[in-house]
Amino acid sequence: MSGTAARVADATGNWVDTLAPPWSRPYLRLARLDRPIGSWLLLMPCWWSAALAAGVTCDVSRLPLVVALFLVGAFAMRGAGCTWNDITDRDLDAKVERTRSRPIPAGQVSVRQALVFLAAQALIGLLVLLQFNRFAVATGIASLVIVAVYPFMKRITWWPQVVLGLAFSWGALMGFAVILGRIEAAALLLYAGSIAWVIGYDTIYAHQDADDDALIGVKSTARLFGAHTHQALIVFYALAVVLIGLAMWLAGAGLPAWLGLAAFAAHLAWQIRRLKIGDPALCLRIFRSNRDAGLLLFVGLLADAVMRASSG
Template identity: 80%
Template structure:
């Protein structure tokens, strides 16, 4: 098998493996375009906040464009973030069974090539960001501090998932920054709820690597919670639902938003019931299912925004 066609161990096969030009595959893999679930999870708080803010403003005229721009921005910035993560983690990835075939530890691309692709994606993200007001631009740029330090957190704290939450939930602030040119208490509560959600689903994800992480000394909430993971998920997922509910109440959301939150909550409860931390394949499936949980909430918020605008 040639270097360009070598499939990453934690990928299941997709358009990158079958349709992308062979020379481009390592670059697309290093930015996880073969596994877009992370981009969708990054996008969900962006869409939540855009819809909730539009509902509060009683104006959905700019919402379609905002949704599209957030979609593009989430995919390219997640791609840039993954490239940065792989650059900083290349030695650790080489020691973990699931990640040792990633492009950098496998020698498919060099660090300089990975950095170049990171910059290209970041520039596309900047172009997207510049379509918004100055406050939104500044808010978006501020997130880069968290993105830059996140890959190092697994080395120094048992709570790297909390730092991922700070980064992946940033979109909960962006919808308000774009719509109102400010961040209010509703945005901050929504942000906090999204952070709790991220801690929950990334703990599930981290159980795939718990044994390898223990061998190489990498910390995670999966290792921290261990056999008590179900109880921890009840706490964090419950906190997510509660805080998002507070955000809805403070924004005077109507029944579609509450219906979306109820569907979101039921999905999270289903995940907890199904979870077996000793089954890596199931952990991955449940982690990926959070895309659907997020879309259920977004559908409710979108319907609420349209109802309020009418």
């Protein structure tokens, strides 16, 4: 099969299709580098936590390096997680229109090759993790249990998005672990708020596959909420804003952080108002816009950290 064949339907026309060597394209698609939104969403809680923790210490001298390491680590571990997901879901993916063209069900990559690629990505993530203190290393390794079980949750619970939230929000703990060498109450609240955010945006994402999921028996909050999705999003997005706000309050955040949270909240409200669950293309666009929502909050937290450092 050629390197340009078997592209996933919502990932066409990107740099992987046009610039990457043909032999590398199936592996880049396994790592979702043709669709990096998941890596950005994994990264956002890491950056939030690092900026909030730096504000607590009134010291941003380490922040640029930590932000850069989190960037590399998030892309590596997101790729590893997606590769593991594709290995475990290969039979289900073959039955779903949007995913049947993924590299493993399409026959571009064997399971053995995917496992080797998984190990290589995990090694990069480990090398990043080892740049931090021992507590942060142990905290990072602990997340692997959640990552390992997540792909199986859609088979046994209507709430797989909760487990995804536990995994994707782990970075909210990591920033405090790296900067402070401990996990404070503010980090736990930030983690809880991020989980609520993930449940919301991944429910939007899951509406793309709701019909196919019903046919093959895969569960999701999109199917669970159905016509009540907008009301559910109001609950989870409001919970995210409140919990993140409590985390900021405990951490002594100043005006720039609160302005960032207000912008984040406004973006989430816009998503709910704009969403039409019967329009898969719109669901994908709104899901992707959560990177921008996360960046708005990060900019506020970063500005607050810099301000506190300069005045401290």
